[in-house]
Amino acid sequence: MQNHLEKSTKKVPHAVLMQRAIELAKRGQNTTTPNPNVGCVIVKDGQVIAEGFHQRAGQAHAEIEALNSAKKNGYSARGATLYVTLEPCSHVGKTPPCADALIAAGVAEVIIGSPDPNPQVSGQGVAKLRQAGITVSEGVLRRQCDELNRGFFKRMTTGIPWVTVKPETAGKVLCRDDQLGHRYCR
Ligand SMILES: [Zn+2]
Numbered sequence: 001m002q003n004h005l006e007k008s009t010k011k012v013p014h015a016v017l018m019q020r021a022i023e024l025a026k027r028g029q030n031t032t033t034p035n036p037n038v039g040c041v042i043v044k045d046g047q048v049i050a051e052g053f054h055q056r057a058g059q060a061h062a063e064i065e066a067l068n069s070a071k072k073n074g075y076s077a078r079g080a081t082l083y084v085t086l087e088p089c090s091h092v093g094k095t096p097p098c099a100d101a102l103i104a105a106g107v108a109e110v111i112i113g114s115p116d117p118n119p120q121v122s123g124q125g126v127a128k129l130r131q132a133g134i135t136v137s138e139g140v141l142r143r144q145c146d147e148l149n150r151g152f153f154k155r156m157t158t159g160i161p162w163v164t165v166k167p168e169t170a171g172k173v174l175c176r177d178d179q180l181g182h183r184y185c186r
Pocket of ligand 1: 061063088089096097098099
């Protein structure tokens with residue numbers, strides 16, 4: 001049984017902060033295509049020092065947004081705990097790998113919702129972080145985190161595109177919906 005004192009001094013549960021990261025991820029809902037929606041919260045000494053979310057494909061990932069925001073707010077992320085809805089990337093895409101940035105920033109602990117759905121890189125971000133001595137917890141609110149990126153995950157695991165962008169629709173995103181067929185999302 002849990003010790004009473006331990007219970008009363010317990011820090012904010014991981015799920016509460018992950019829920020906040022999920023809310024942030026949702027802000028990118030209509031603009032991140034074909035990238036996933038990702039949210040991130042950085043906590044240090046029991047206080048949220050920064051937040052971030054992925055806003056647009058080709059731009060900074062959520063983790064980088066949050067790290068930059070911490071810096072801007074005058075905080076160091078050294079020794080901090082970072083909550084992120086999706087496993088940090090470990091490969092060079094349009095932007096440098098987030099795992100490297102987290103290591104360089106001196107983050108002590110990383111709490112992850114969903115694993116990377118791409119079978120070629122899944123688990124590599126986590127492995128890289130652990131190799132650098134960072135404590136990693138996975139699968140926190142995984143169902144809700146997975147739900148953020150249903151289409152992206154489907155595409156990554158089956159190779160079937162969920163979202164198609166047609167240049168002639170001038171920035172409009174054509175979404176394929178299982179129930180409704182093709183329609184414009186925005
Ligand atoms: Zn990344």
